[in-house]
Amino acid sequence: MAADISLKQTPLVMAHRASGARMVPFAGYEMPLHYEDGILAEHNWTRGNAGLFDVSHMGQAELVGPDHETTARALEALVPADILGLEPGKQRYTQLLNPSGGIIDDVMVSRGGDDGRLALVVNAARASVDYAHMMSALPPVVRLLAHEDRALLALQGPKAAAVLAEHEATLAAMSFMSVRHVRLAGIDCVVSRSGYTGEDGFEIALGARDAPRLWAVLTGEDDVRPVGLGARDTLRLEAGLCLYGHDIDETTSPIEAGLAFSVAKRRRQEGGFPGARRLMGELAGDMKRQRVGIIVEGRQPAREGCAILDPAKGLRIGIITSGGFSPTVGRPVAMGYLPPTHAVAGTALHVQVRDKRLNALVTAMPFVPHRYARAG
Numbered sequence: 001m002a003a004d005i006s007l008k009q010t011p012l013v014m015a016h017r018a019s020g021a022r023m024v025p026f027a028g029y030e031m032p033l034h035y036e037d038g039i040l041a042e043h044n045w046t047r048g049n050a051g052l053f054d055v056s057h058m059g060q061a062e063l064v065g066p067d068h069e070t071t072a073r074a075l076e077a078l079v080p081a082d083i084l085g086l087e088p089g090k091q092r093y094t095q096l097l098n099p100s101g102g103i104i105d106d107v108m109v110s111r112g113g114d115d116g117r118l119a120l121v122v123n124a125a126r127a128s129v130d131y132a133h134m135m136s137a138l139p140p141v142v143r144l145l146a147h148e149d150r151a152l153l154a155l156q157g158p159k160a161a162a163v164l165a166e167h168e169a170t171l172a173a174m175s176f177m178s179v180r181h182v183r184l185a186g187i188d189c190v191v192s193r194s195g196y197t198g199e200d201g202f203e204i205a206l207g208a209r210d211a212p213r214l215w216a217v218l219t220g221e222d223d224v225r226p227v228g229l230g231a232r233d234t235l236r237l238e239a240g241l242c243l244y245g246h247d248i249d250e251t252t253s254p255i256e257a258g259l260a261f262s263v264a265k266r267r268r269q270e271g272g273f274p275g276a277r278r279l280m281g282e283l284a285g286d287m288k289r290q291r292v293g294i295i296v297e298g299r300q301p302a303r304e305g306c307a308i309l310d311p312a313k314g315l316r317i318g319i320i321t322s323g324g325f326s327p328t329v330g331r332p333v334a335m336g337y338l339p340p341t342h343a344v345a346g347t348a349l350h351v352q353v354r355d356k357r358l359n360a361l362v363t364a365m366p367f368v369p370h371r372y373a374r375a376g
Helices: 013-018 039-050 067-075 124-137 160-165 169-173 208-219 231-238 263-268 276-283
Strands: 020-024 027-034 048-053 059-062 090-097 105-113 115-122 143-146 150-156 179-184 187-190 202-209 222-225 289-297 307-309 316-326 329-337 348-353 356-363
Touching: 013 020, 013 027, 013 208, 027 039, 027 231, 039 048, 039 222, 039 231, 048 169, 048 208, 059 067, 067 115, 090 124, 105 124, 105 187, 115 124, 115 202, 143 160, 150 160, 150 208, 160 202, 169 179, 169 276, 187 208, 202 208, 202 307, 208 222, 231 316, 231 329, 263 276, 289 316
Parallel strands: 048 222
Antiparallel strands: 020 027, 048 150, 059 115, 059 143, 090 105, 105 115, 150 202, 179 187, 187 202, 289 329, 289 356, 307 316, 307 348, 316 329, 348 356
């Protein structure tokens, strides 16, 4: 790929090129789609070993207030999660909502301690929108600090914990969605046990200048290989996880998207977040559409934009938002939105792929079971 001066680069761009990565534009960045072995090999390696992803394009920021309660309540005015009850050393998934309950972005929020700081990770393509939205709504005593000098690595797969434990033994005992400040290979890092592959794994935030050194240390391990965006997408699709701008956007609510778990019980009772009336109505059953999993018959995948049809009437009833061939399941899988009457597992569908109507079935998600490290 010829260099595009309009694209941003992560601190690891030279490491990717040295490893033979195919570089592509993604969310305004030059990013590795895959390395020499290809997407399928990288997908399977992550399922069986440990794949290392560069996700430094993601936006990293902090909300800083005088104390946790003040900062948490400021953020709770923008999201439906229980941020006030977020314990030190824990992380939570939530969404920034617009006044109609649509998703501006989905966000990871973590609390390191009792200093009134909350760390945020947002999607690269939405970072500027997110920051402007938050700054316009925060009270004067809470500031948003965007960190442009940070990198983010994701080590994912069943051997990830053992690999990191060689450098810091305490990390193996971390539970899913916990956060810890540690030193890895002599580098200050913030490590969370999380990721977007459905596998056990960790995300590692660190200074941009230290990222190439830690990347080299980790890829030097026998059980670790670098993995690009292609396998990251196939893995997250198999895990039934939403991709912003595809499966969720400013028109979809968390309830429609199957993310009701992220709307906290206290927030349902108290409200006080954007779109609360809509979300409460949808939770009570007043929902026009919902995200579903779909298994497609045959070998041809149904990709984003394909129409979903009622096989009895031939009418369009929904649309595919993510889809592809699943290496683990061994057949095409997809996600899309359907009216509740057609969203029950086992419902027969047709999917229009070019000039063909393929048979399909609504199915439960995830397509491949999650293997997160649960407490206990």
